[in-house]
Amino acid sequence: MIALNILLLMIEALVYFAVMTALLHWRKRYGLGVFLCALGVMHFLETYLAAFFYIQLPFGIISPGSTVLFSGKLMMILLLYIKEDALTVRQPIYGLLIGNFLLIGLLFIARNHETVQLVTSRQPDLDFVDEMGMLMVLGTALLFIDSIAIILLYEKLGRFFARHQAFRIFIVSAVILSFDQIGFFVALHYVAGTPVSALWGGWVAKLGAALVYSLMVTAYLRWFKDEPQNERRASLRGVFETLTYREKYERLLEETGRDSLTGARDRRSLTSEGPRLFAEARREGSTFSLIAIDLDDFKSINDTYGHQTGDMVLQQTARKMLANTRKTDHFYRYGGEEFIGICQGLSSQGSSALAERLRTAVEASPYQNVKNVTVSIGVANFPGDGENFDQLFAKADERLYRAKRTGKNKVITL
Structure with a gap:
């Protein structure tokens, strides 16, 4: 048998x-x-x-x-x-x-059907x-x-x-x-x-x-x-x-204006939304702040630890910065390791304080085996630093790279 x-x-x-x-x-x-x-x-x-x-x-x-x-x-x-x-x-x-x-x-x-018994010896x-x-x-x-x-x-x-x-x-x-x-x-x-x-x-x-x-x-x-x-x-x-089906989710994020890696709004959304938000602020007589953020020495992180670790750093950095913005703020991944924040209704002192809070939050975050992750930040405000969105963007970008040239891990607002 x-x-x-x-x-x-x-x-x-x-x-x-x-x-x-x-x-x-x-x-x-x-x-x-x-x-x-x-x-x-x-x-x-x-x-x-x-x-x-x-x-x-x-x-x-x-x-x-x-x-x-x-x-x-x-x-x-x-x-x-x-x-x-x-x-x-x-x-x-x-x-x-x-x-x-x-x-x-x-x-x-x-x-749950009410059944009919056709054969007496057979029941469900x-x-x-x-x-x-x-x-x-x-x-x-x-x-x-x-x-x-x-x-x-x-x-x-x-x-x-x-x-x-x-x-x-x-x-x-x-x-x-x-x-x-x-x-x-x-x-x-x-x-x-x-x-x-x-x-x-x-x-x-x-x-x-x-x-x-x-x-x-x-x-x-x-x-x-x-x-x-x-x-x-x-x-x-x-x-x-x-x-x-993760790639389907990422494609959906892209179609809805989200960056698939970090969850921030993407560059295309910034291009369409930034000028509109600025026009609304100007029309309503409100202040408008643009915060340009860039990870310091990100290339060396990729070269030293690999691109997967670099992606992890980007994700955690974006998550930490998103957690330290207001619900009314707008946060975008502009490209690579650069992010843009848009804030309405903040004074120049308020936008500077927010930028400093973002810088501190990133510096204080643990990143597994990666040490000393920092960001440089440039801030531009309306009124005062430009009459349209493009001028504000250029001013914030210029201050961002001045921060990087003068020591990194700092915020420049003037």
Whole structure:
């Protein structure tokens, strides 16, 4: 019986892998949608088998749904990423998340129907529907986390195991499947009362599945090179942002006039809003202040610590300065490491005090391993320093660079 169970597991894994990789391999001919639909339709079956269908192996009790189908699905998601990119693989990741939650929602709505009993021996098992619904929720959430995590870990280990792809795939799949085994067992134990003995057996089985699928994936990648594999990747941060639709958020910020890195208003917004705000202040007889801010020695920060650290410094600097402006003030990233603040209703002494507060806030902020982050600031006011927005801007800019030439980390207002 045990030998038959092992044989059937191997056949199931081979059939699953053969069909799914064939659909993936022919995606250029028949479209990626065929592969994606095949990937998604079995989630309910996977969850059902993982919860209620067990077999005996020498090392314990395991479920084919979890060992073969779920492990295979996760490996197919990783394989799709290897063959394509993060932009493509996020489609099934989010499609599975949305589709499974839709299924769960419809199940819970449908269970409230007033049913008609057509066959006396058959009645809807609502307790089973509730159990499956809860397991689907937890299983779907785990699948979403697993899918992103396995891709990020695969990229992370690329630096160490670039020439040992089979080992690299095995390590990442073994780690993520171990995490999944613990997470889903907690759900099974809570919902269905699954005994702890199933945790050990299922974990060993998933390690075995990780090994078998890793060997098959590596063989497929070596034997079927239908197009150049995408070995050159973006940064780990870039992959994560693509998988989580971060670039969509950044594009939305850009379309709404926000700088995607710092959250400040962008240069295009300054160009359109600055003259209008000045005209309003002049028409209403109000004061108007323009504050030009530039990080000191920012190039050396990039050169010494790298551009990611430079981006972090820009983000924290902008966040600190935004926190020290009034709600009525306007704050823009003009370009690079330069920012512009626009204030209405402040006296020249008030704008000087605000600029000094910004300078002090930046100087006092901790920046991890970067020391001595400071800013130089130039301030121009209406009336007194110009008759239009461009004149104020030029005056503030001139004072800013005078501050930089005369020692940096200072505010110049005259």
